[in-house]
Amino acid sequence: MSDTETAELETFRNETRAWLEANCPPEMRKPATSDADVFWGGRNAKFSSEPQRVWFERMRDKGWTVPDWPKEYGGGGLSAAEHKVLRAEMARIGARPPLSSFGIWMLGPALLKYGNDAQKKEHLPKIAAGEIRWCQGYSEPNAGSDLASLQTRAESDGDDFIINGQKIWTSYANYADWIFCLVRTDSAAKKHDGISFILFDMTSKGVSTKPILLISGYSPFCETFFDNVRVPKSHVVGTVNRGWDVAKYLLQHERAMISGMGERGVGRPLGQIAADTVGTDGQGRLDDVMLRGEIARFDVDEAALAACAERAVDLAKAGQAHPAFSSAMKYYGTELNKRRHEILMSAGGVDALEWESERSGQGAKPRAWLRTKANSIEGGTSEVMLGIVAKRILDLPGA
Amino acid sequence: MALVLTEEQSMLRDSARGLISDKAPVSHLRHLRDSKDRIGFSKELWHAFAEMGFAGLLVPEEFGGSGLGYVEAGVVMEEIGRTLMPSPFLATSVVAASALNHGGNAAQKSEYLPKIASGSLLATLAIDEGAKHRPLQTSLQAVRAGNGFKLSGAKALVVDGHVADLLIVAARTAGSAGEREGLTLFLVDPKTKGVAIERTIMVDAHNAARIEFANVEVTADSVLGEVDQAAFLLDGVLDIGRGAVAAEMVGLSEEVFNRTVEYLKSRKQFGKLIGEFQALQHRAAELYVDIEITRAATMKALQALDADVAKAAAAVAVAKARAGTTATRAVQEGVQMHGGMGMTDQFDIGFFMKRARVCEELFGDANYHTEQLARARGY
Numbered sequence: 001m002s003d004t005e006t007a008e009l010e011t012f013r014n015e016t017r018a019w020l021e022a023n024c025p026p027e028m029r030k031p032a033t034s035d036a037d038v039f040w041g042g043r044n045a046k047f048s049s050e051p052q053r054v055w056f057e058r059m060r061d062k063g064w065t066v067p068d069w070p071k072e073y074g075g076g077g078l079s080a081a082e083h084k085v086l087r088a089e090m091a092r093i094g095a096r097p098p099l100s101s102f103g104i105w106m107l108g109p110a111l112l113k114y115g116n117d118a119q120k121k122e123h124l125p126k127i128a129a130g131e132i133r134w135c136q137g138y139s140e141p142n143a144g145s146d147l148a149s150l151q152t153r154a155e156s157d158g159d160d161f162i163i164n165g166q167k168i169w170t171s172y173a174n175y176a177d178w179i180f181c182l183v184r185t186d187s188a189a190k191k192h193d194g195i196s197f198i199l200f201d202m203t204s205k206g207v208s209t210k211p212i213l214l215i216s217g218y219s220p221f222c223e224t225f226f227d228n229v230r231v232p233k234s235h236v237v238g239t240v241n242r243g244w245d246v247a248k249y250l251l252q253h254e255r256a257m258i259s260g261m262g263e264r265g266v267g268r269p270l271g272q273i274a275a276d277t278v279g280t281d282g283q284g285r286l287d288d289v290m291l292r293g294e295i296a297r298f299d300v301d302e303a304a305l306a307a308c309a310e311r312a313v314d315l316a317k318a319g320q321a322h323p324a325f326s327s328a329m330k331y332y333g334t335e336l337n338k339r340r341h342e343i344l345m346s347a348g349g350v351d352a353l354e355w356e357s358e359r360s361g362q363g364a365k366p367r368a369w370l371r372t373k374a375n376s377i378e379g380g381t382s383e384v385m386l387g388i389v390a391k392r393i394l395d396l397p398g399a
Numbered sequence: 400m401a402l403v404l405t406e407e408q409s410m411l412r413d414s415a416r417g418l419i420s421d422k423a424p425v426s427h428l429r430h431l432r433d434s435k436d437r438i439g440f441s442k443e444l445w446h447a448f449a450e451m452g453f454a455g456l457l458v459p460e461e462f463g464g465s466g467l468g469y470v471e472a473g474v475v476m477e478e479i480g481r482t483l484m485p486s487p488f489l490a491t492s493v494v495a496a497s498a499l500n501h502g503g504n505a506a507q508k509s510e511y512l513p514k515i516a517s518g519s520l521l522a523t524l525a526i527d528e529g530a531k532h533r534p535l536q537t538s539l540q541a542v543r544a545g546n547g548f549k550l551s552g553a554k555a556l557v558v559d560g561h562v563a564d565l566l567i568v569a570a571r572t573a574g575s576a577g578e579r580e581g582l583t584l585f586l587v588d589p590k591t592k593g594v595a596i597e598r599t600i601m602v603d604a605h606n607a608a609r610i611e612f613a614n615v616e617v618t619a620d621s622v623l624g625e626v627d628q629a630a631f632l633l634d635g636v637l638d639i640g641r642g643a644v645a646a647e648m649v650g651l652s653e654e655v656f657n658r659t660v661e662y663l664k665s666r667k668q669f670g671k672l673i674g675e676f677q678a679l680q681h682r683a684a685e686l687y688v689d690i691e692i693t694r695a696a697t698m699k700a701l702q703a704l705d706a707d708v709a710k711a712a713a714a715v716a717v718a719k720a721r722a723g724t725t726a727t728r729a730v731q732e733g734v735q736m737h738g739g740m741g742m743t744d745q746f747d748i749g750f751f752m753k754r755a756r757v758c759e760e761l762f763g764d765a766n767y768h769t770e771q772l773a774r775a776r777g778y
């Protein structure tokens with residue numbers, strides 16, 4: 001980097017820091033405590049608090065819900081280096097993302113790469129502004145890890161496709177406005193070659209959803225049914241029958257996102273949280289030698305993974321990343337997040353076992369713990385991630 | 400002694416399994432949870448348990464019980480673990496009955512033990528105060544008042560504390576938190592003035608209570624064992640409870656494992672049964688090895704308790720530590736290998752994960768018992 005560039009970046013850092021200090025409400029400088037506390041946008045979106053609204057609108061107006069998207073699509077137009085500075089400055093004060101959205105994490109990147117002009121202009125600004133909430137129609141009852149065996153059919157009818165079939169585990173399908181969906185457009189072709197990636201409105205005639213209850217006691221996902229749903233062919237992203245390329249590219253982004261889940265490095269250190277319940281000895285050490293070791297080892301791994309995540313982004317921006325590396329990150333990040341919550345449950349002891357009391361926030365801890373068990377399943381299981389590493393990165397025979 | 404069940408013990412297992420699998424499969428727990436049952440277990444089943452002699456399994460024959468040992472108690476616990484049946488068996492028939500057996504005087508035994516054996520009295524030990532199991536940290540105060548004592552303080556995770564007819568309360572009559580000297584056990588009627596009980600519904604849909612004691616008056620007769628000297632008695636009683644919970648976790652682990660192996664043999668992806676993938680085969684095989692090792696360690700501990708409760712501590716620590724890590728692994732693998740299905744409430748696997756978590760905390764987790772073993776070995 002040249003001296004002028006470095007100086008410019010320093011100016012950007014100072015301005016960003018000052019802006020965040022002035023504009024991020026104190027309530028938004030800590031992680032959300034529940035799903036209701038997260039802003040997802042969409043036609044029926046409601047803010048759970050005034051600070052949440054203010055924070056979202058200020059960030060949206062700067063284009064910082066999607067800082068690195070082009071300005072013409074509602075983004076901030078930041079360079080890779082500036083985006084990194086923004087992330088670091090947000091992390092410094094513990095600022096939470098102003099908008100959570102499958103549109104930002106998954107569909108947006110796929111549209112930027114594969115969408116045509118009309119599709120980008122139509123959808124990206126609404127994602128950036130939190131106007132439309134998206135869900136992901138990939139998995140089916142018999143197509144989970146083996147996603148490419150999906151059976152939902154799209155039959156040609158003039159300028160439209162008629163879609164029939166069933167999806168499962170569709171997160172927030174009952175709240176989403178639109179779906180990005182994988183459908184089979186050629187059943188004679190090999191399984192990867194007859195799939196198309198298509199977008200449609202969830203209020204279309206023939207779409208219905210049925211919530212599924214999770215072990216955490218919540219229903220964040222659904223069975224989703226399509227009964228003769230009519231969708232214009234212009235809603236296909238990329239080429240008909242080449243949807244698998246789009247699907248895989250999107251999955252890389254999804255995996256990168258999931259690998260970063262969990263409150264990494266922000267908030268109180270785990271060991272201090274544990275000290276509240278376990279106590280400390282005369283020298284201020286956690287009064288449980290084994291748990292202390294477990295937590296310290298976790299902290300080592302978490303700090304190292306954070307470095308690896310930072311490096312993965314830098315490698316990608318430098319064009320040196322292995323396209324399958326997000327699978328390695330997804331594997332490690334999700335297993336680590338499960339460990340974090342196992343430790344939190346250990347540290348919480350009896351208090352973390354309560355399920356239905358005011359005191360426990362209706363079992364906030366155990367419910368969060370149970371939810372993390374899905375991290376190594378959703379977006380491709382840990383086994384599938386390791387399989388991808390073995391095959392795509394290590395090039396092992398037969399993998 | 401051979402580490403296999405005797406013929407009598409096998410028969411006991413078969414009859415326990417018959418009753419429990421017939422009357423209380425996992426759907427029984429699910430129903431109690433979903434109907435928000437007032438007490439969280441079935442009284443009818445508890446009476447059936449008593450009729451079969453299980454309620455008084457550890458109660459000596461002279462007090463109307465079966466006079467059996469800890470291996471037999473473990474046999475029943477293991478069956479309970481397979482279906483996650485909520486039952487007063489652990490708190491009343493194992494822990495409280497053992498406290499009375501080992502610490503009670505003649506009057507106390509003849510008052511309470513027959514009622515435990517007949518299934519008409521529910522009892523429980525109130526020990527933990529903080530979030531983690533630390534028996535010596537007991538600080539609930541018992542001060543002498545006239546002929547008796549006054550108790551003040553609070554207890555957490557009192558298993559079945561919401562329904563118990565008799566509380567066995569660990570209190571401090573001397574010394575301070577952390578010391579072995581100065582602990583005393585009291586038999587307290589929960590209806591006594593000053594006792595406030597809050598039912599706590601836990602993650603596993605089983606029940607416990609938080610109990611507060613505000614100047615609760617008890618007579619000198621209510622002391623179980625000797626004043627200031629309860630630590631030794633407690634060690635034994637807790638070890639018996641630990642051995643029993645370890646056995647429950649063995650049953651739980653094996654059941655969740657069996658269900659997972661069944662799933663590996665029926666779910667297809669990539670045109671194959673997922674059990675054909677070596678990545679899963681090896682993990683299933685490892686889990687099998689893990690469970691077998693834990694089962695042996697648990698049997699060893701229960702036999703050691705039968706031989707001499709006072710000398711079983713190390714074996715019990717090994718068993719409870721192993722049971723904790725094995726059950727945790729079994730339920731984690733169970734959920735993971737079921738994929739999305741494992742995350743649904745509709746599928747039973749989640750119930751096992753939740754119960755395993757509670758069992759892990761009960762009477763000390765794997766970290767606690769590993770640390771105990773290290774201390775016992777002098778490092």
Ligand SMILES: Cc1cc2nc3c(=O)[nH]c(=O)nc-3n(C[C@H](O)[C@H](O)[C@H](O)COP(=O)(O)OP(=O)(O)OC[C@H]3O[C@@H](n4cnc5c(N)ncnc54)[C@H](O)[C@@H]3O)c2cc1C
Pocket residue numbers: 135136137138139140141143144145146168169170171172221374377378379380381382383384387666667668669673676678679735736737738739740742
């Ligand atoms: C909370 C949650 C949210 C989700 N949200 C969405 C969503 O919004 N949209 C969507 O489309 N999907 C979603 N999913 C679905 C998710 O992507 C699938 O559950 C996942 O891909 C696994 O598929 P499956 O459940 O059919 O499990 P299966 O594929 O049946 O897997 C069962 C077990 O077999 C293992 N296995 C399978 N194949 C192999 C192999 N070759 N080698 C070794 N092991 C193997 C798996 O790793 C797993 O342990 C969600 C899932 C969860 C749990």
Ligand SMILES: Cc1cc2nc3c(=O)[nH]c(=O)nc-3n(C[C@H](O)[C@H](O)[C@H](O)COP(=O)(O)OP(=O)(O)OC[C@H]3O[C@@H](n4cnc5c(N)ncnc54)[C@H](O)[C@@H]3O)c2cc1C
Pocket residue numbers: 677
């Ligand atoms: C110290 C020593 C003493 C021995 N003594 C004897 C003896 O007394 N008598 C005798 O007959 N043999 C003996 N052996 C040989 C031993 O049985 C073989 O080394 C062993 O069976 C592995 O075979 P291999 O060396 O050909 O390794 P390979 O079979 O080539 O294995 C290489 C690696 O691949 C792994 N692998 C192989 N197949 C699979 C699979 N299906 N799935 C997953 N992983 C796989 C192996 O675990 C290993 O890590 C001895 C070996 C050693 C090291």
